[in-house]
Structure formats: structure tokens, C-alpha cells
Amino acid sequence: xxxxxxxxxxxxxxxxxxxxxxxxxxxxxxxxxxxxxxxxxxxxxxxxxxxxxxxxxxxxxxxxxxxxxxxxxxxxxxxxxxxxxxxxxxxxxxxxxxxxxxxxxxxxxxxxxxxxxxxxxxxxxxxxxxxxxxxxxxxxxxxxxxxxxxxxxxxxxxxxxxxxxxxxxxxxxxxxxxxxxxxxxxxxxxxxxxxxxxxxxxxxxxxxxxxxxxxxxxxxxxxxxxxxxxxxxxxxxxxxxxxxxxxxxxxxxxxxxxxxxxxxxxxxxxxxxxxxxxxxxxxxxxxxxxxxxxxxxxxxxxxxxxxxxxxxxxxxxxxxxxxxxxxxxxxxxxxxxxxxxxxxxxxxxxxxxxxxxxxxxxxxxxxxxxxxxxxxxxxxxxxxxxxxxxxxxxxxxxxxxxxxxxxxxxxxxxxxxxxxxxxxxxxxxx
Numbered sequence: 255x256x257x258x259x260x261x262x263x264x265x266x267x268x269x270x271x272x273x274x275x276x277x278x279x280x281x282x283x284x285x286x287x288x289x290x291x292x293x294x295x296x297x298x299x300x301x302x303x304x305x306x307x308x309x310x311x312x313x314x315x316x317x318x319x320x321x322x323x324x325x326x327x328x329x330x331x332x333x334x335x336x337x338x339x340x341x342x343x344x345x346x347x348x349x350x351x352x353x354x355x356x357x358x359x360x361x362x363x364x365x366x367x368x369x370x371x372x373x374x375x376x377x378x379x380x381x382x383x384x385x386x387x388x389x390x391x392x393x394x395x396x397x398x399x400x401x402x403x404x405x406x407x408x409x410x411x412x413x414x415x416x417x418x419x420x421x422x423x424x425x426x427x428x429x430x431x432x433x434x435x436x437x438x439x440x441x442x443x444x445x446x447x448x449x450x451x452x453x454x455x456x457x458x459x460x461x462x463x464x465x466x467x468x469x470x471x472x473x474x475x476x477x478x479x480x481x482x483x484x485x486x487x488x489x490x491x492x493x494x495x496x497x498x499x500x501x502x503x504x505x506x507x508x509x510x511x512x513x514x515x516x517x518x519x520x521x522x523x524x525x526x527x528x529x530x531x532x533x534x535x536x537x538x539x540x541x542x543x544x545x546x547x548x549x550x551x552x553x554x555x556x557x558x559x560x561x562x563x564x565x566x567x568x569x570x571x572x573x574x575x576x577x578x579x580x581x582x583x584x585x586x587x588x589x590x591x592x593x594x595x596x597x598x599x600x601x602x603x604x605x606x607x608x609x610x611x612x613x614x615x616x617x618x619x620x621x622x623x624x625x626x627x628x629x630x631x632x633x634x635x636x637x638x639x640x641x642x643x644x645x646x647x648x649x650x651x652x653x654x655x656x657x658x659x660x661x662x663x664x665x666x667x668x669x670x671x672x673x674x675x676x677x678x679x680x681x682x683x684x
Contacts (some may be wrong), residue, residue: 263587275451279446281400281467282678288420289459292544293375294645295420296465297390301328308423311465311541312374313453314504315428316391317344317435319371319383321416322361330403331507332365333661334385341367341532344385344406344435354411359683360386369435371410373426373658374542383408387433392437393467395446396517396679402444406435428601430503431491431657437616438657441467449657452483453541454668457615457649461676472652476673482652486663487610489603491655496533505655507662508599508604509537509641512556515563519555526641527536535640539653539662543644545577545619546630552640553579553632563597567579571589571625577626578619587626592669594618601643610664616647650675 278331286295294311300320307320311385334340336349346367355362371383390405393454416424426504429451430436440451449470454472456463466472471481494501509526516592528536533550548556552566557580561570588595600609619629629646652675654663670672 267447272488275303278448278469279395280470280472281393281395281447281468282440285455285463285467287326287456287459291418291420292645293423294455294463294541295421295423298427300388300407301326302330304389304391307425309422309425309427310423312372312426312673313429313539313541314374314431314464314501315372315426315436316430316433316503317371317383317406317408317428318425318437319410319428320425321407321411321413322359322473323411323413326360326409328360328388330387331360332385332387332404333366333409333495334406336365337679338367338611340385340387340406344369344646344669345433346385348381351380356656360384361411367542369408369433371408371415371426372428373415373417374540378408378415378417380412380415381674382412383410388575392441393465397427399616402441403411403650406440410436411628413619416591417683428503429655431505431655433504436503439572439653442657445571452652452653453648454482454678455541455645455649456674456676458676461674463649463675464678465567472654473679474673474675475679476671480673481669481680482665483654483663486652486654486665487603487608488656488661488663489608490536491662492528492534493660494528494533496528496530497535499535500536503515505539505541505662506536506639509601510604511602511606512552513600513602513609514556514559516600517559517563519552519559520534521552521555525549534635534637537643538628538639539643539648541645543642545646546644547642548630548637549635549640550632551631555676556630557628557632560597560599573627574625575621575627578621578629579632580626581627582627583623584620584624590666591672592616592667594620597625611666612647613667615667615669616649618653621646624664 352362452466470483492506573581592613599612652665
């Protein structure tokens, strides 16, 4: 028998690696879908004493930011000092003093630094989001609430930045890919977690979905406990550096074609790749967009192909809602375990055999008892991404974001496994 003796340093490395892999955990953050706005919201505890804060989820957000204009009170609030470690770490772009209030307060401190704050609902940005630290309780591991005593976030005083938020929402939870102070990157500083997270949005406004922080496993019940991160198709995340700071945090993927009922939709393929000169076009993923947006020329071809693939006994009707461009009678549409029996849609990724399949539960929406609409929106996207994948298409699917390997994974509908994003580990608090 042949034996090998490994150097002590290598044995220690293997031991440490084994400890790391075995000790990694998953943080569960419940996600609520607001019934009136269709926005996706998390609730965290912040400040001393802790109070509940509702935040809009923004995949491309740089940081967690909150409204500090209306009575931010905390004994542990600490603004960052200009040129401090916190300012450098957060990649602040400026320093300054309080000029908007008669006296200093959270969000308006002297000798402090700033990053950009953003509201993705109105595509608005603010350059004086004050960097600060405070206590944050966010999500939980099974049975244990997780608290960070000095979580870096940003404070805003501009009420215009609060426009279109759902009732009770007072800030944004940023999950940006590059910013050191985005939620996943900052939580990964804790050795229990990694720079990997999964989003599983519930289609119901009555039951919550979940964000998983960490490498997995990601458990839901069907009713057996299953790891929904096992059967995932991965594709590369694409960096859009030409769009400047606006796009650097966003999640772009390569969609090479679209198929409906197995047939390629005739598209202008140049719209599917990011323009290397100005950063427009391409495909972005957004939790702040309720329904997938398609460039008008893509949408027109997409709608025509979908109509062609519908059963001949389905009647096209006038859209009862302005935002949708195609609606039809649901009278002759059968039901399946993955929603209405309408033509399947494939977003083809880096090769023909790699595609994200969208079934009826994610491709159409029932607007009244007799009418369904195609849940895609046509819009002039000349200076925007040609495709913005929205929340409705992501619901009851698992999307996994691996920030180290720079890729994103897609499951198909969890309904294929008789599972749901709302049936996550029931030992989780919150």
C-alpha cells in the first residue's frame, strides 16, 4: 500500500477549510409583497432601543439607507468622520458639514462623508447620503435572531427620495454586487456567512417569501424538507461599467434569444448585448420592477409570437389595464400545476441548452375573473436596458447570486416540485 505524507501547513489548511465549510450558516430574511404597490419589502430592527424598520428591496442598491428626517433617535448612532476607515471602506465620494438643518442631527452631521443614495422606483439619486453606524438586527438563523452592533448604513434627509414607497416603508435595502456596504457584502464580513445569497419571492401578499444569505442549503417544505438550491442553472453576471455609478451595482446577464412555445422570436440581437460605448441595452434583473419590461421592438415581436402560439379558441380582448398590451379571455385556458396553460417562454442564456423557462404562473396575470393579460410591458428603452426582468417573473423561483464566482443561478418554477417560496424553514424567527 502506498501512503503519502502531507506537509503540516497543508494539513492545517485542509483542517481550516473543513471547519469553514462545516461552520457556514444561512441567514433567513423574510420578504413581504405589498398588496397595493407590489413592492417587495423586508423588516429589520435598528437603533437603540431597537425599532422595526420597513425597507424596499433594491437588488442594485449600494447600501441600506433610511429616512433620518423624521425623528431618528438612537443612543448608538455614530456618523462616520471624514477620511475615517468607515468612509474609505464605504468608498465615499465627498465630505462636508451640516448645511440643511439649523443644528446637527442624524443625517446632518459635521465633518462627515457621503455616498449615493437611490430610489429605484423613481430612478432618482441623492449625493449626500450620510455614512453612519448603528445597531442592526436583520433576519435569523434557525431559532436565533442575528444582530450586528455596528452596521454601516446611510442616512437621508430628502423627502423627495421617499416617493412611491409602500405605506410604512422608510428606506431601501441595497443588495448591490460591488459596494462594500451593500447588505450581502457587509454581512459576509461575518465568518458564518458568504458572499452568496438567494432570493425566493412569494406570489402571495398573504404569505412571505425569503432571502437566504450564505452558501446554502436553502430549505423549503413540500411537505418534506428539500434543498431548492440543488437544481440550479448558472450563467455569468455581466459587469456594465460603461453606465457609470448608475449601473455598477446592478445585476446584468446575457440573454441571447427568446423562445415562445419552442420557436425563436425574431429579434434585433444588437439590443440583447450591452452597448460598449454608453452602457445601454442588455438585460438587467430588478426587484423594483413589478413586471418585466421589454424594449418596444422586442415587445412587439414577443407579443406577436405569443398570440400565434395561443390556442385558436382563445379570444383576444381589449386590455382593461393600461400597462398591459395584450389581454385575452381566460374562458378556454386550462389550469396546470404551473399556472394557466399558455405558451411557455424561454429566456435563452449563454448557449441554446441553457435557458430559464417561464410558465403560465409567471408569464400571465389574471386581471379579473374573465380576462388574463401577458405580464410583460413594452416601453421605450432607448437609454435603458432592453430587458428588465421584473418581480412577477421571479416569484416562486429561486435566484442565486454568487458574488465571488460572479454568476447567477435560476431554478424554474418551484411549483414543479410542489413547493413554494413561502414554505421556508418554519423554525425561523420573524
